[in-house]
Amino acid sequence: MSIDLTLDRVRLLASHLPQFKRLTCHIAGTNGKGSVSSILSSILHSVFTVGRYNSPHLVSIYDCITINNKPISPATYAAARKEVEEANDRFDTKASSFELLTLTALLIFERAKLDVVVIEVGLGGRLDATNIIPDDAILVSALASVDLDHQAFLGSTVEAIAKEKAGIARKDKPFVMGVQKHAGVEQVVRSTVSDVGGDFISGQAVQTRPWDESIDGPESRTFSLSAEPFKKPPAQPISFNIPVYLSDILALFPLHGRHQLDNLGLALSVVSTILTHPSCRKAIAFHIRCEFTMDTIARGIASTSWPGRLSFHTIGPGAVSSHFQQITRPLHTLVDGAHNPASSAALGSYVSDLVSLATRSQAADSQTQAVIRLTYVLSLSDSPPKTPKETLTPLFDIKHPAGSSLQLNVAVLRFTPPEGMPWVKSVSPALLRDTICAVAPGVEVWCAGDDEDPRSGSLVRALAWAAGRGEGNDVQELVIVAGSLYLVADFYRLLGAGTTV
Incomplete structure (x- = not known):
């Protein structure tokens, strides 16, 4: 089975189901659209009942459909899915x-009579199944960062991909670009939005600011x-201006990485648009809009959670999950x-920031040289024309301060194939090993077998191998699980509850 991008099937099937009427924020992009949807739904939940649909799911199918930031129950999902599948069979769509899955999510949200729904595009935009949402239901459309990915379906250039993603724009409705x-x-996005009669809006940037203990509370000054x-x-102190308020919104933003500030800026620009754009003001009653205050928005920002995106966990002795009994000492992941390549570059940049921060903290506490050991645990999807070399190279461009020592190790393996997506396949561990040896000579590599079933325990063995690199007296250490959300999902299934440290 392959991906066949068309709206014909889903439109026909939707016509035999209850009409979807919930006010919707529709989010497209190559990188960051999931983060934007998570931030936005957290902010909106300070005032509204909110549904959110993301793809792919992380641990189970239920976590990609949330109501008020909580996964739906298996019973709720099963009832809606049964209704959708019966219609699909009856009308042979x-x-x-x-x-x-998309129609199941929309049916759940409609039946719950939610105030607002935040929908993440699955692939592209113009021909994505989520783009069947009626024009009247669209509150705001938004576009996160666009880059090369899925070229086989969306086009060979960034401009072509941007045009496909901007295809979610709607007549007389605001379209906010991050x-x-x-x-x-x-230019491509402006033209595409204009062609359909939409209102193009450039998103505002979030400003970082110094920590203010009178606003943010006591600051933790040490990090190791x-x-x-x-x-x-620590969380990132930020400020943002929304024209309806006399002063800037001041908040602590818990998601890590400089790229997440761009995602926050887009989410807050959507909120600003909801509060100021004529079509949004018409759709949402004045007394409800008045419930948005600088404090409620700041609390929504601070309560954002988005597991699997620069999330920290500690495994090993004392961990909740019995799967990690092979790991004999605490391992920070x-x-x-x-x-x-774009998201790998963002990860590499953040790891460089962590190394610098850890080095500075150690230098302030002692006279010893900082020794940092990083161990990557990696798996990649096979997605030509994207190559393993293009994706992996940014991970090894780690900057570290003079006077510090950096040790790099890598474990490579396959991820568990996602259910219902037979076209998703992982790159062979042998190819990953050979690529790493070419881009980062001298790095020690642990490699799972090419034919090894990832459900047989290869991820646990990779993490145990990372722990076996040895502690060392003055070694600071971090294990980084990356390369695919499907591998991240494997990690969370092992972790169990998946609660961020």
């Missing part, structure tokens, strides 16, 4: 698994990758779904 790194994206108990880096 031959809908794909993603189309069935920060873009490719200069050609804005080897601290027991481990403390993740950073888990991220970076899966293409």
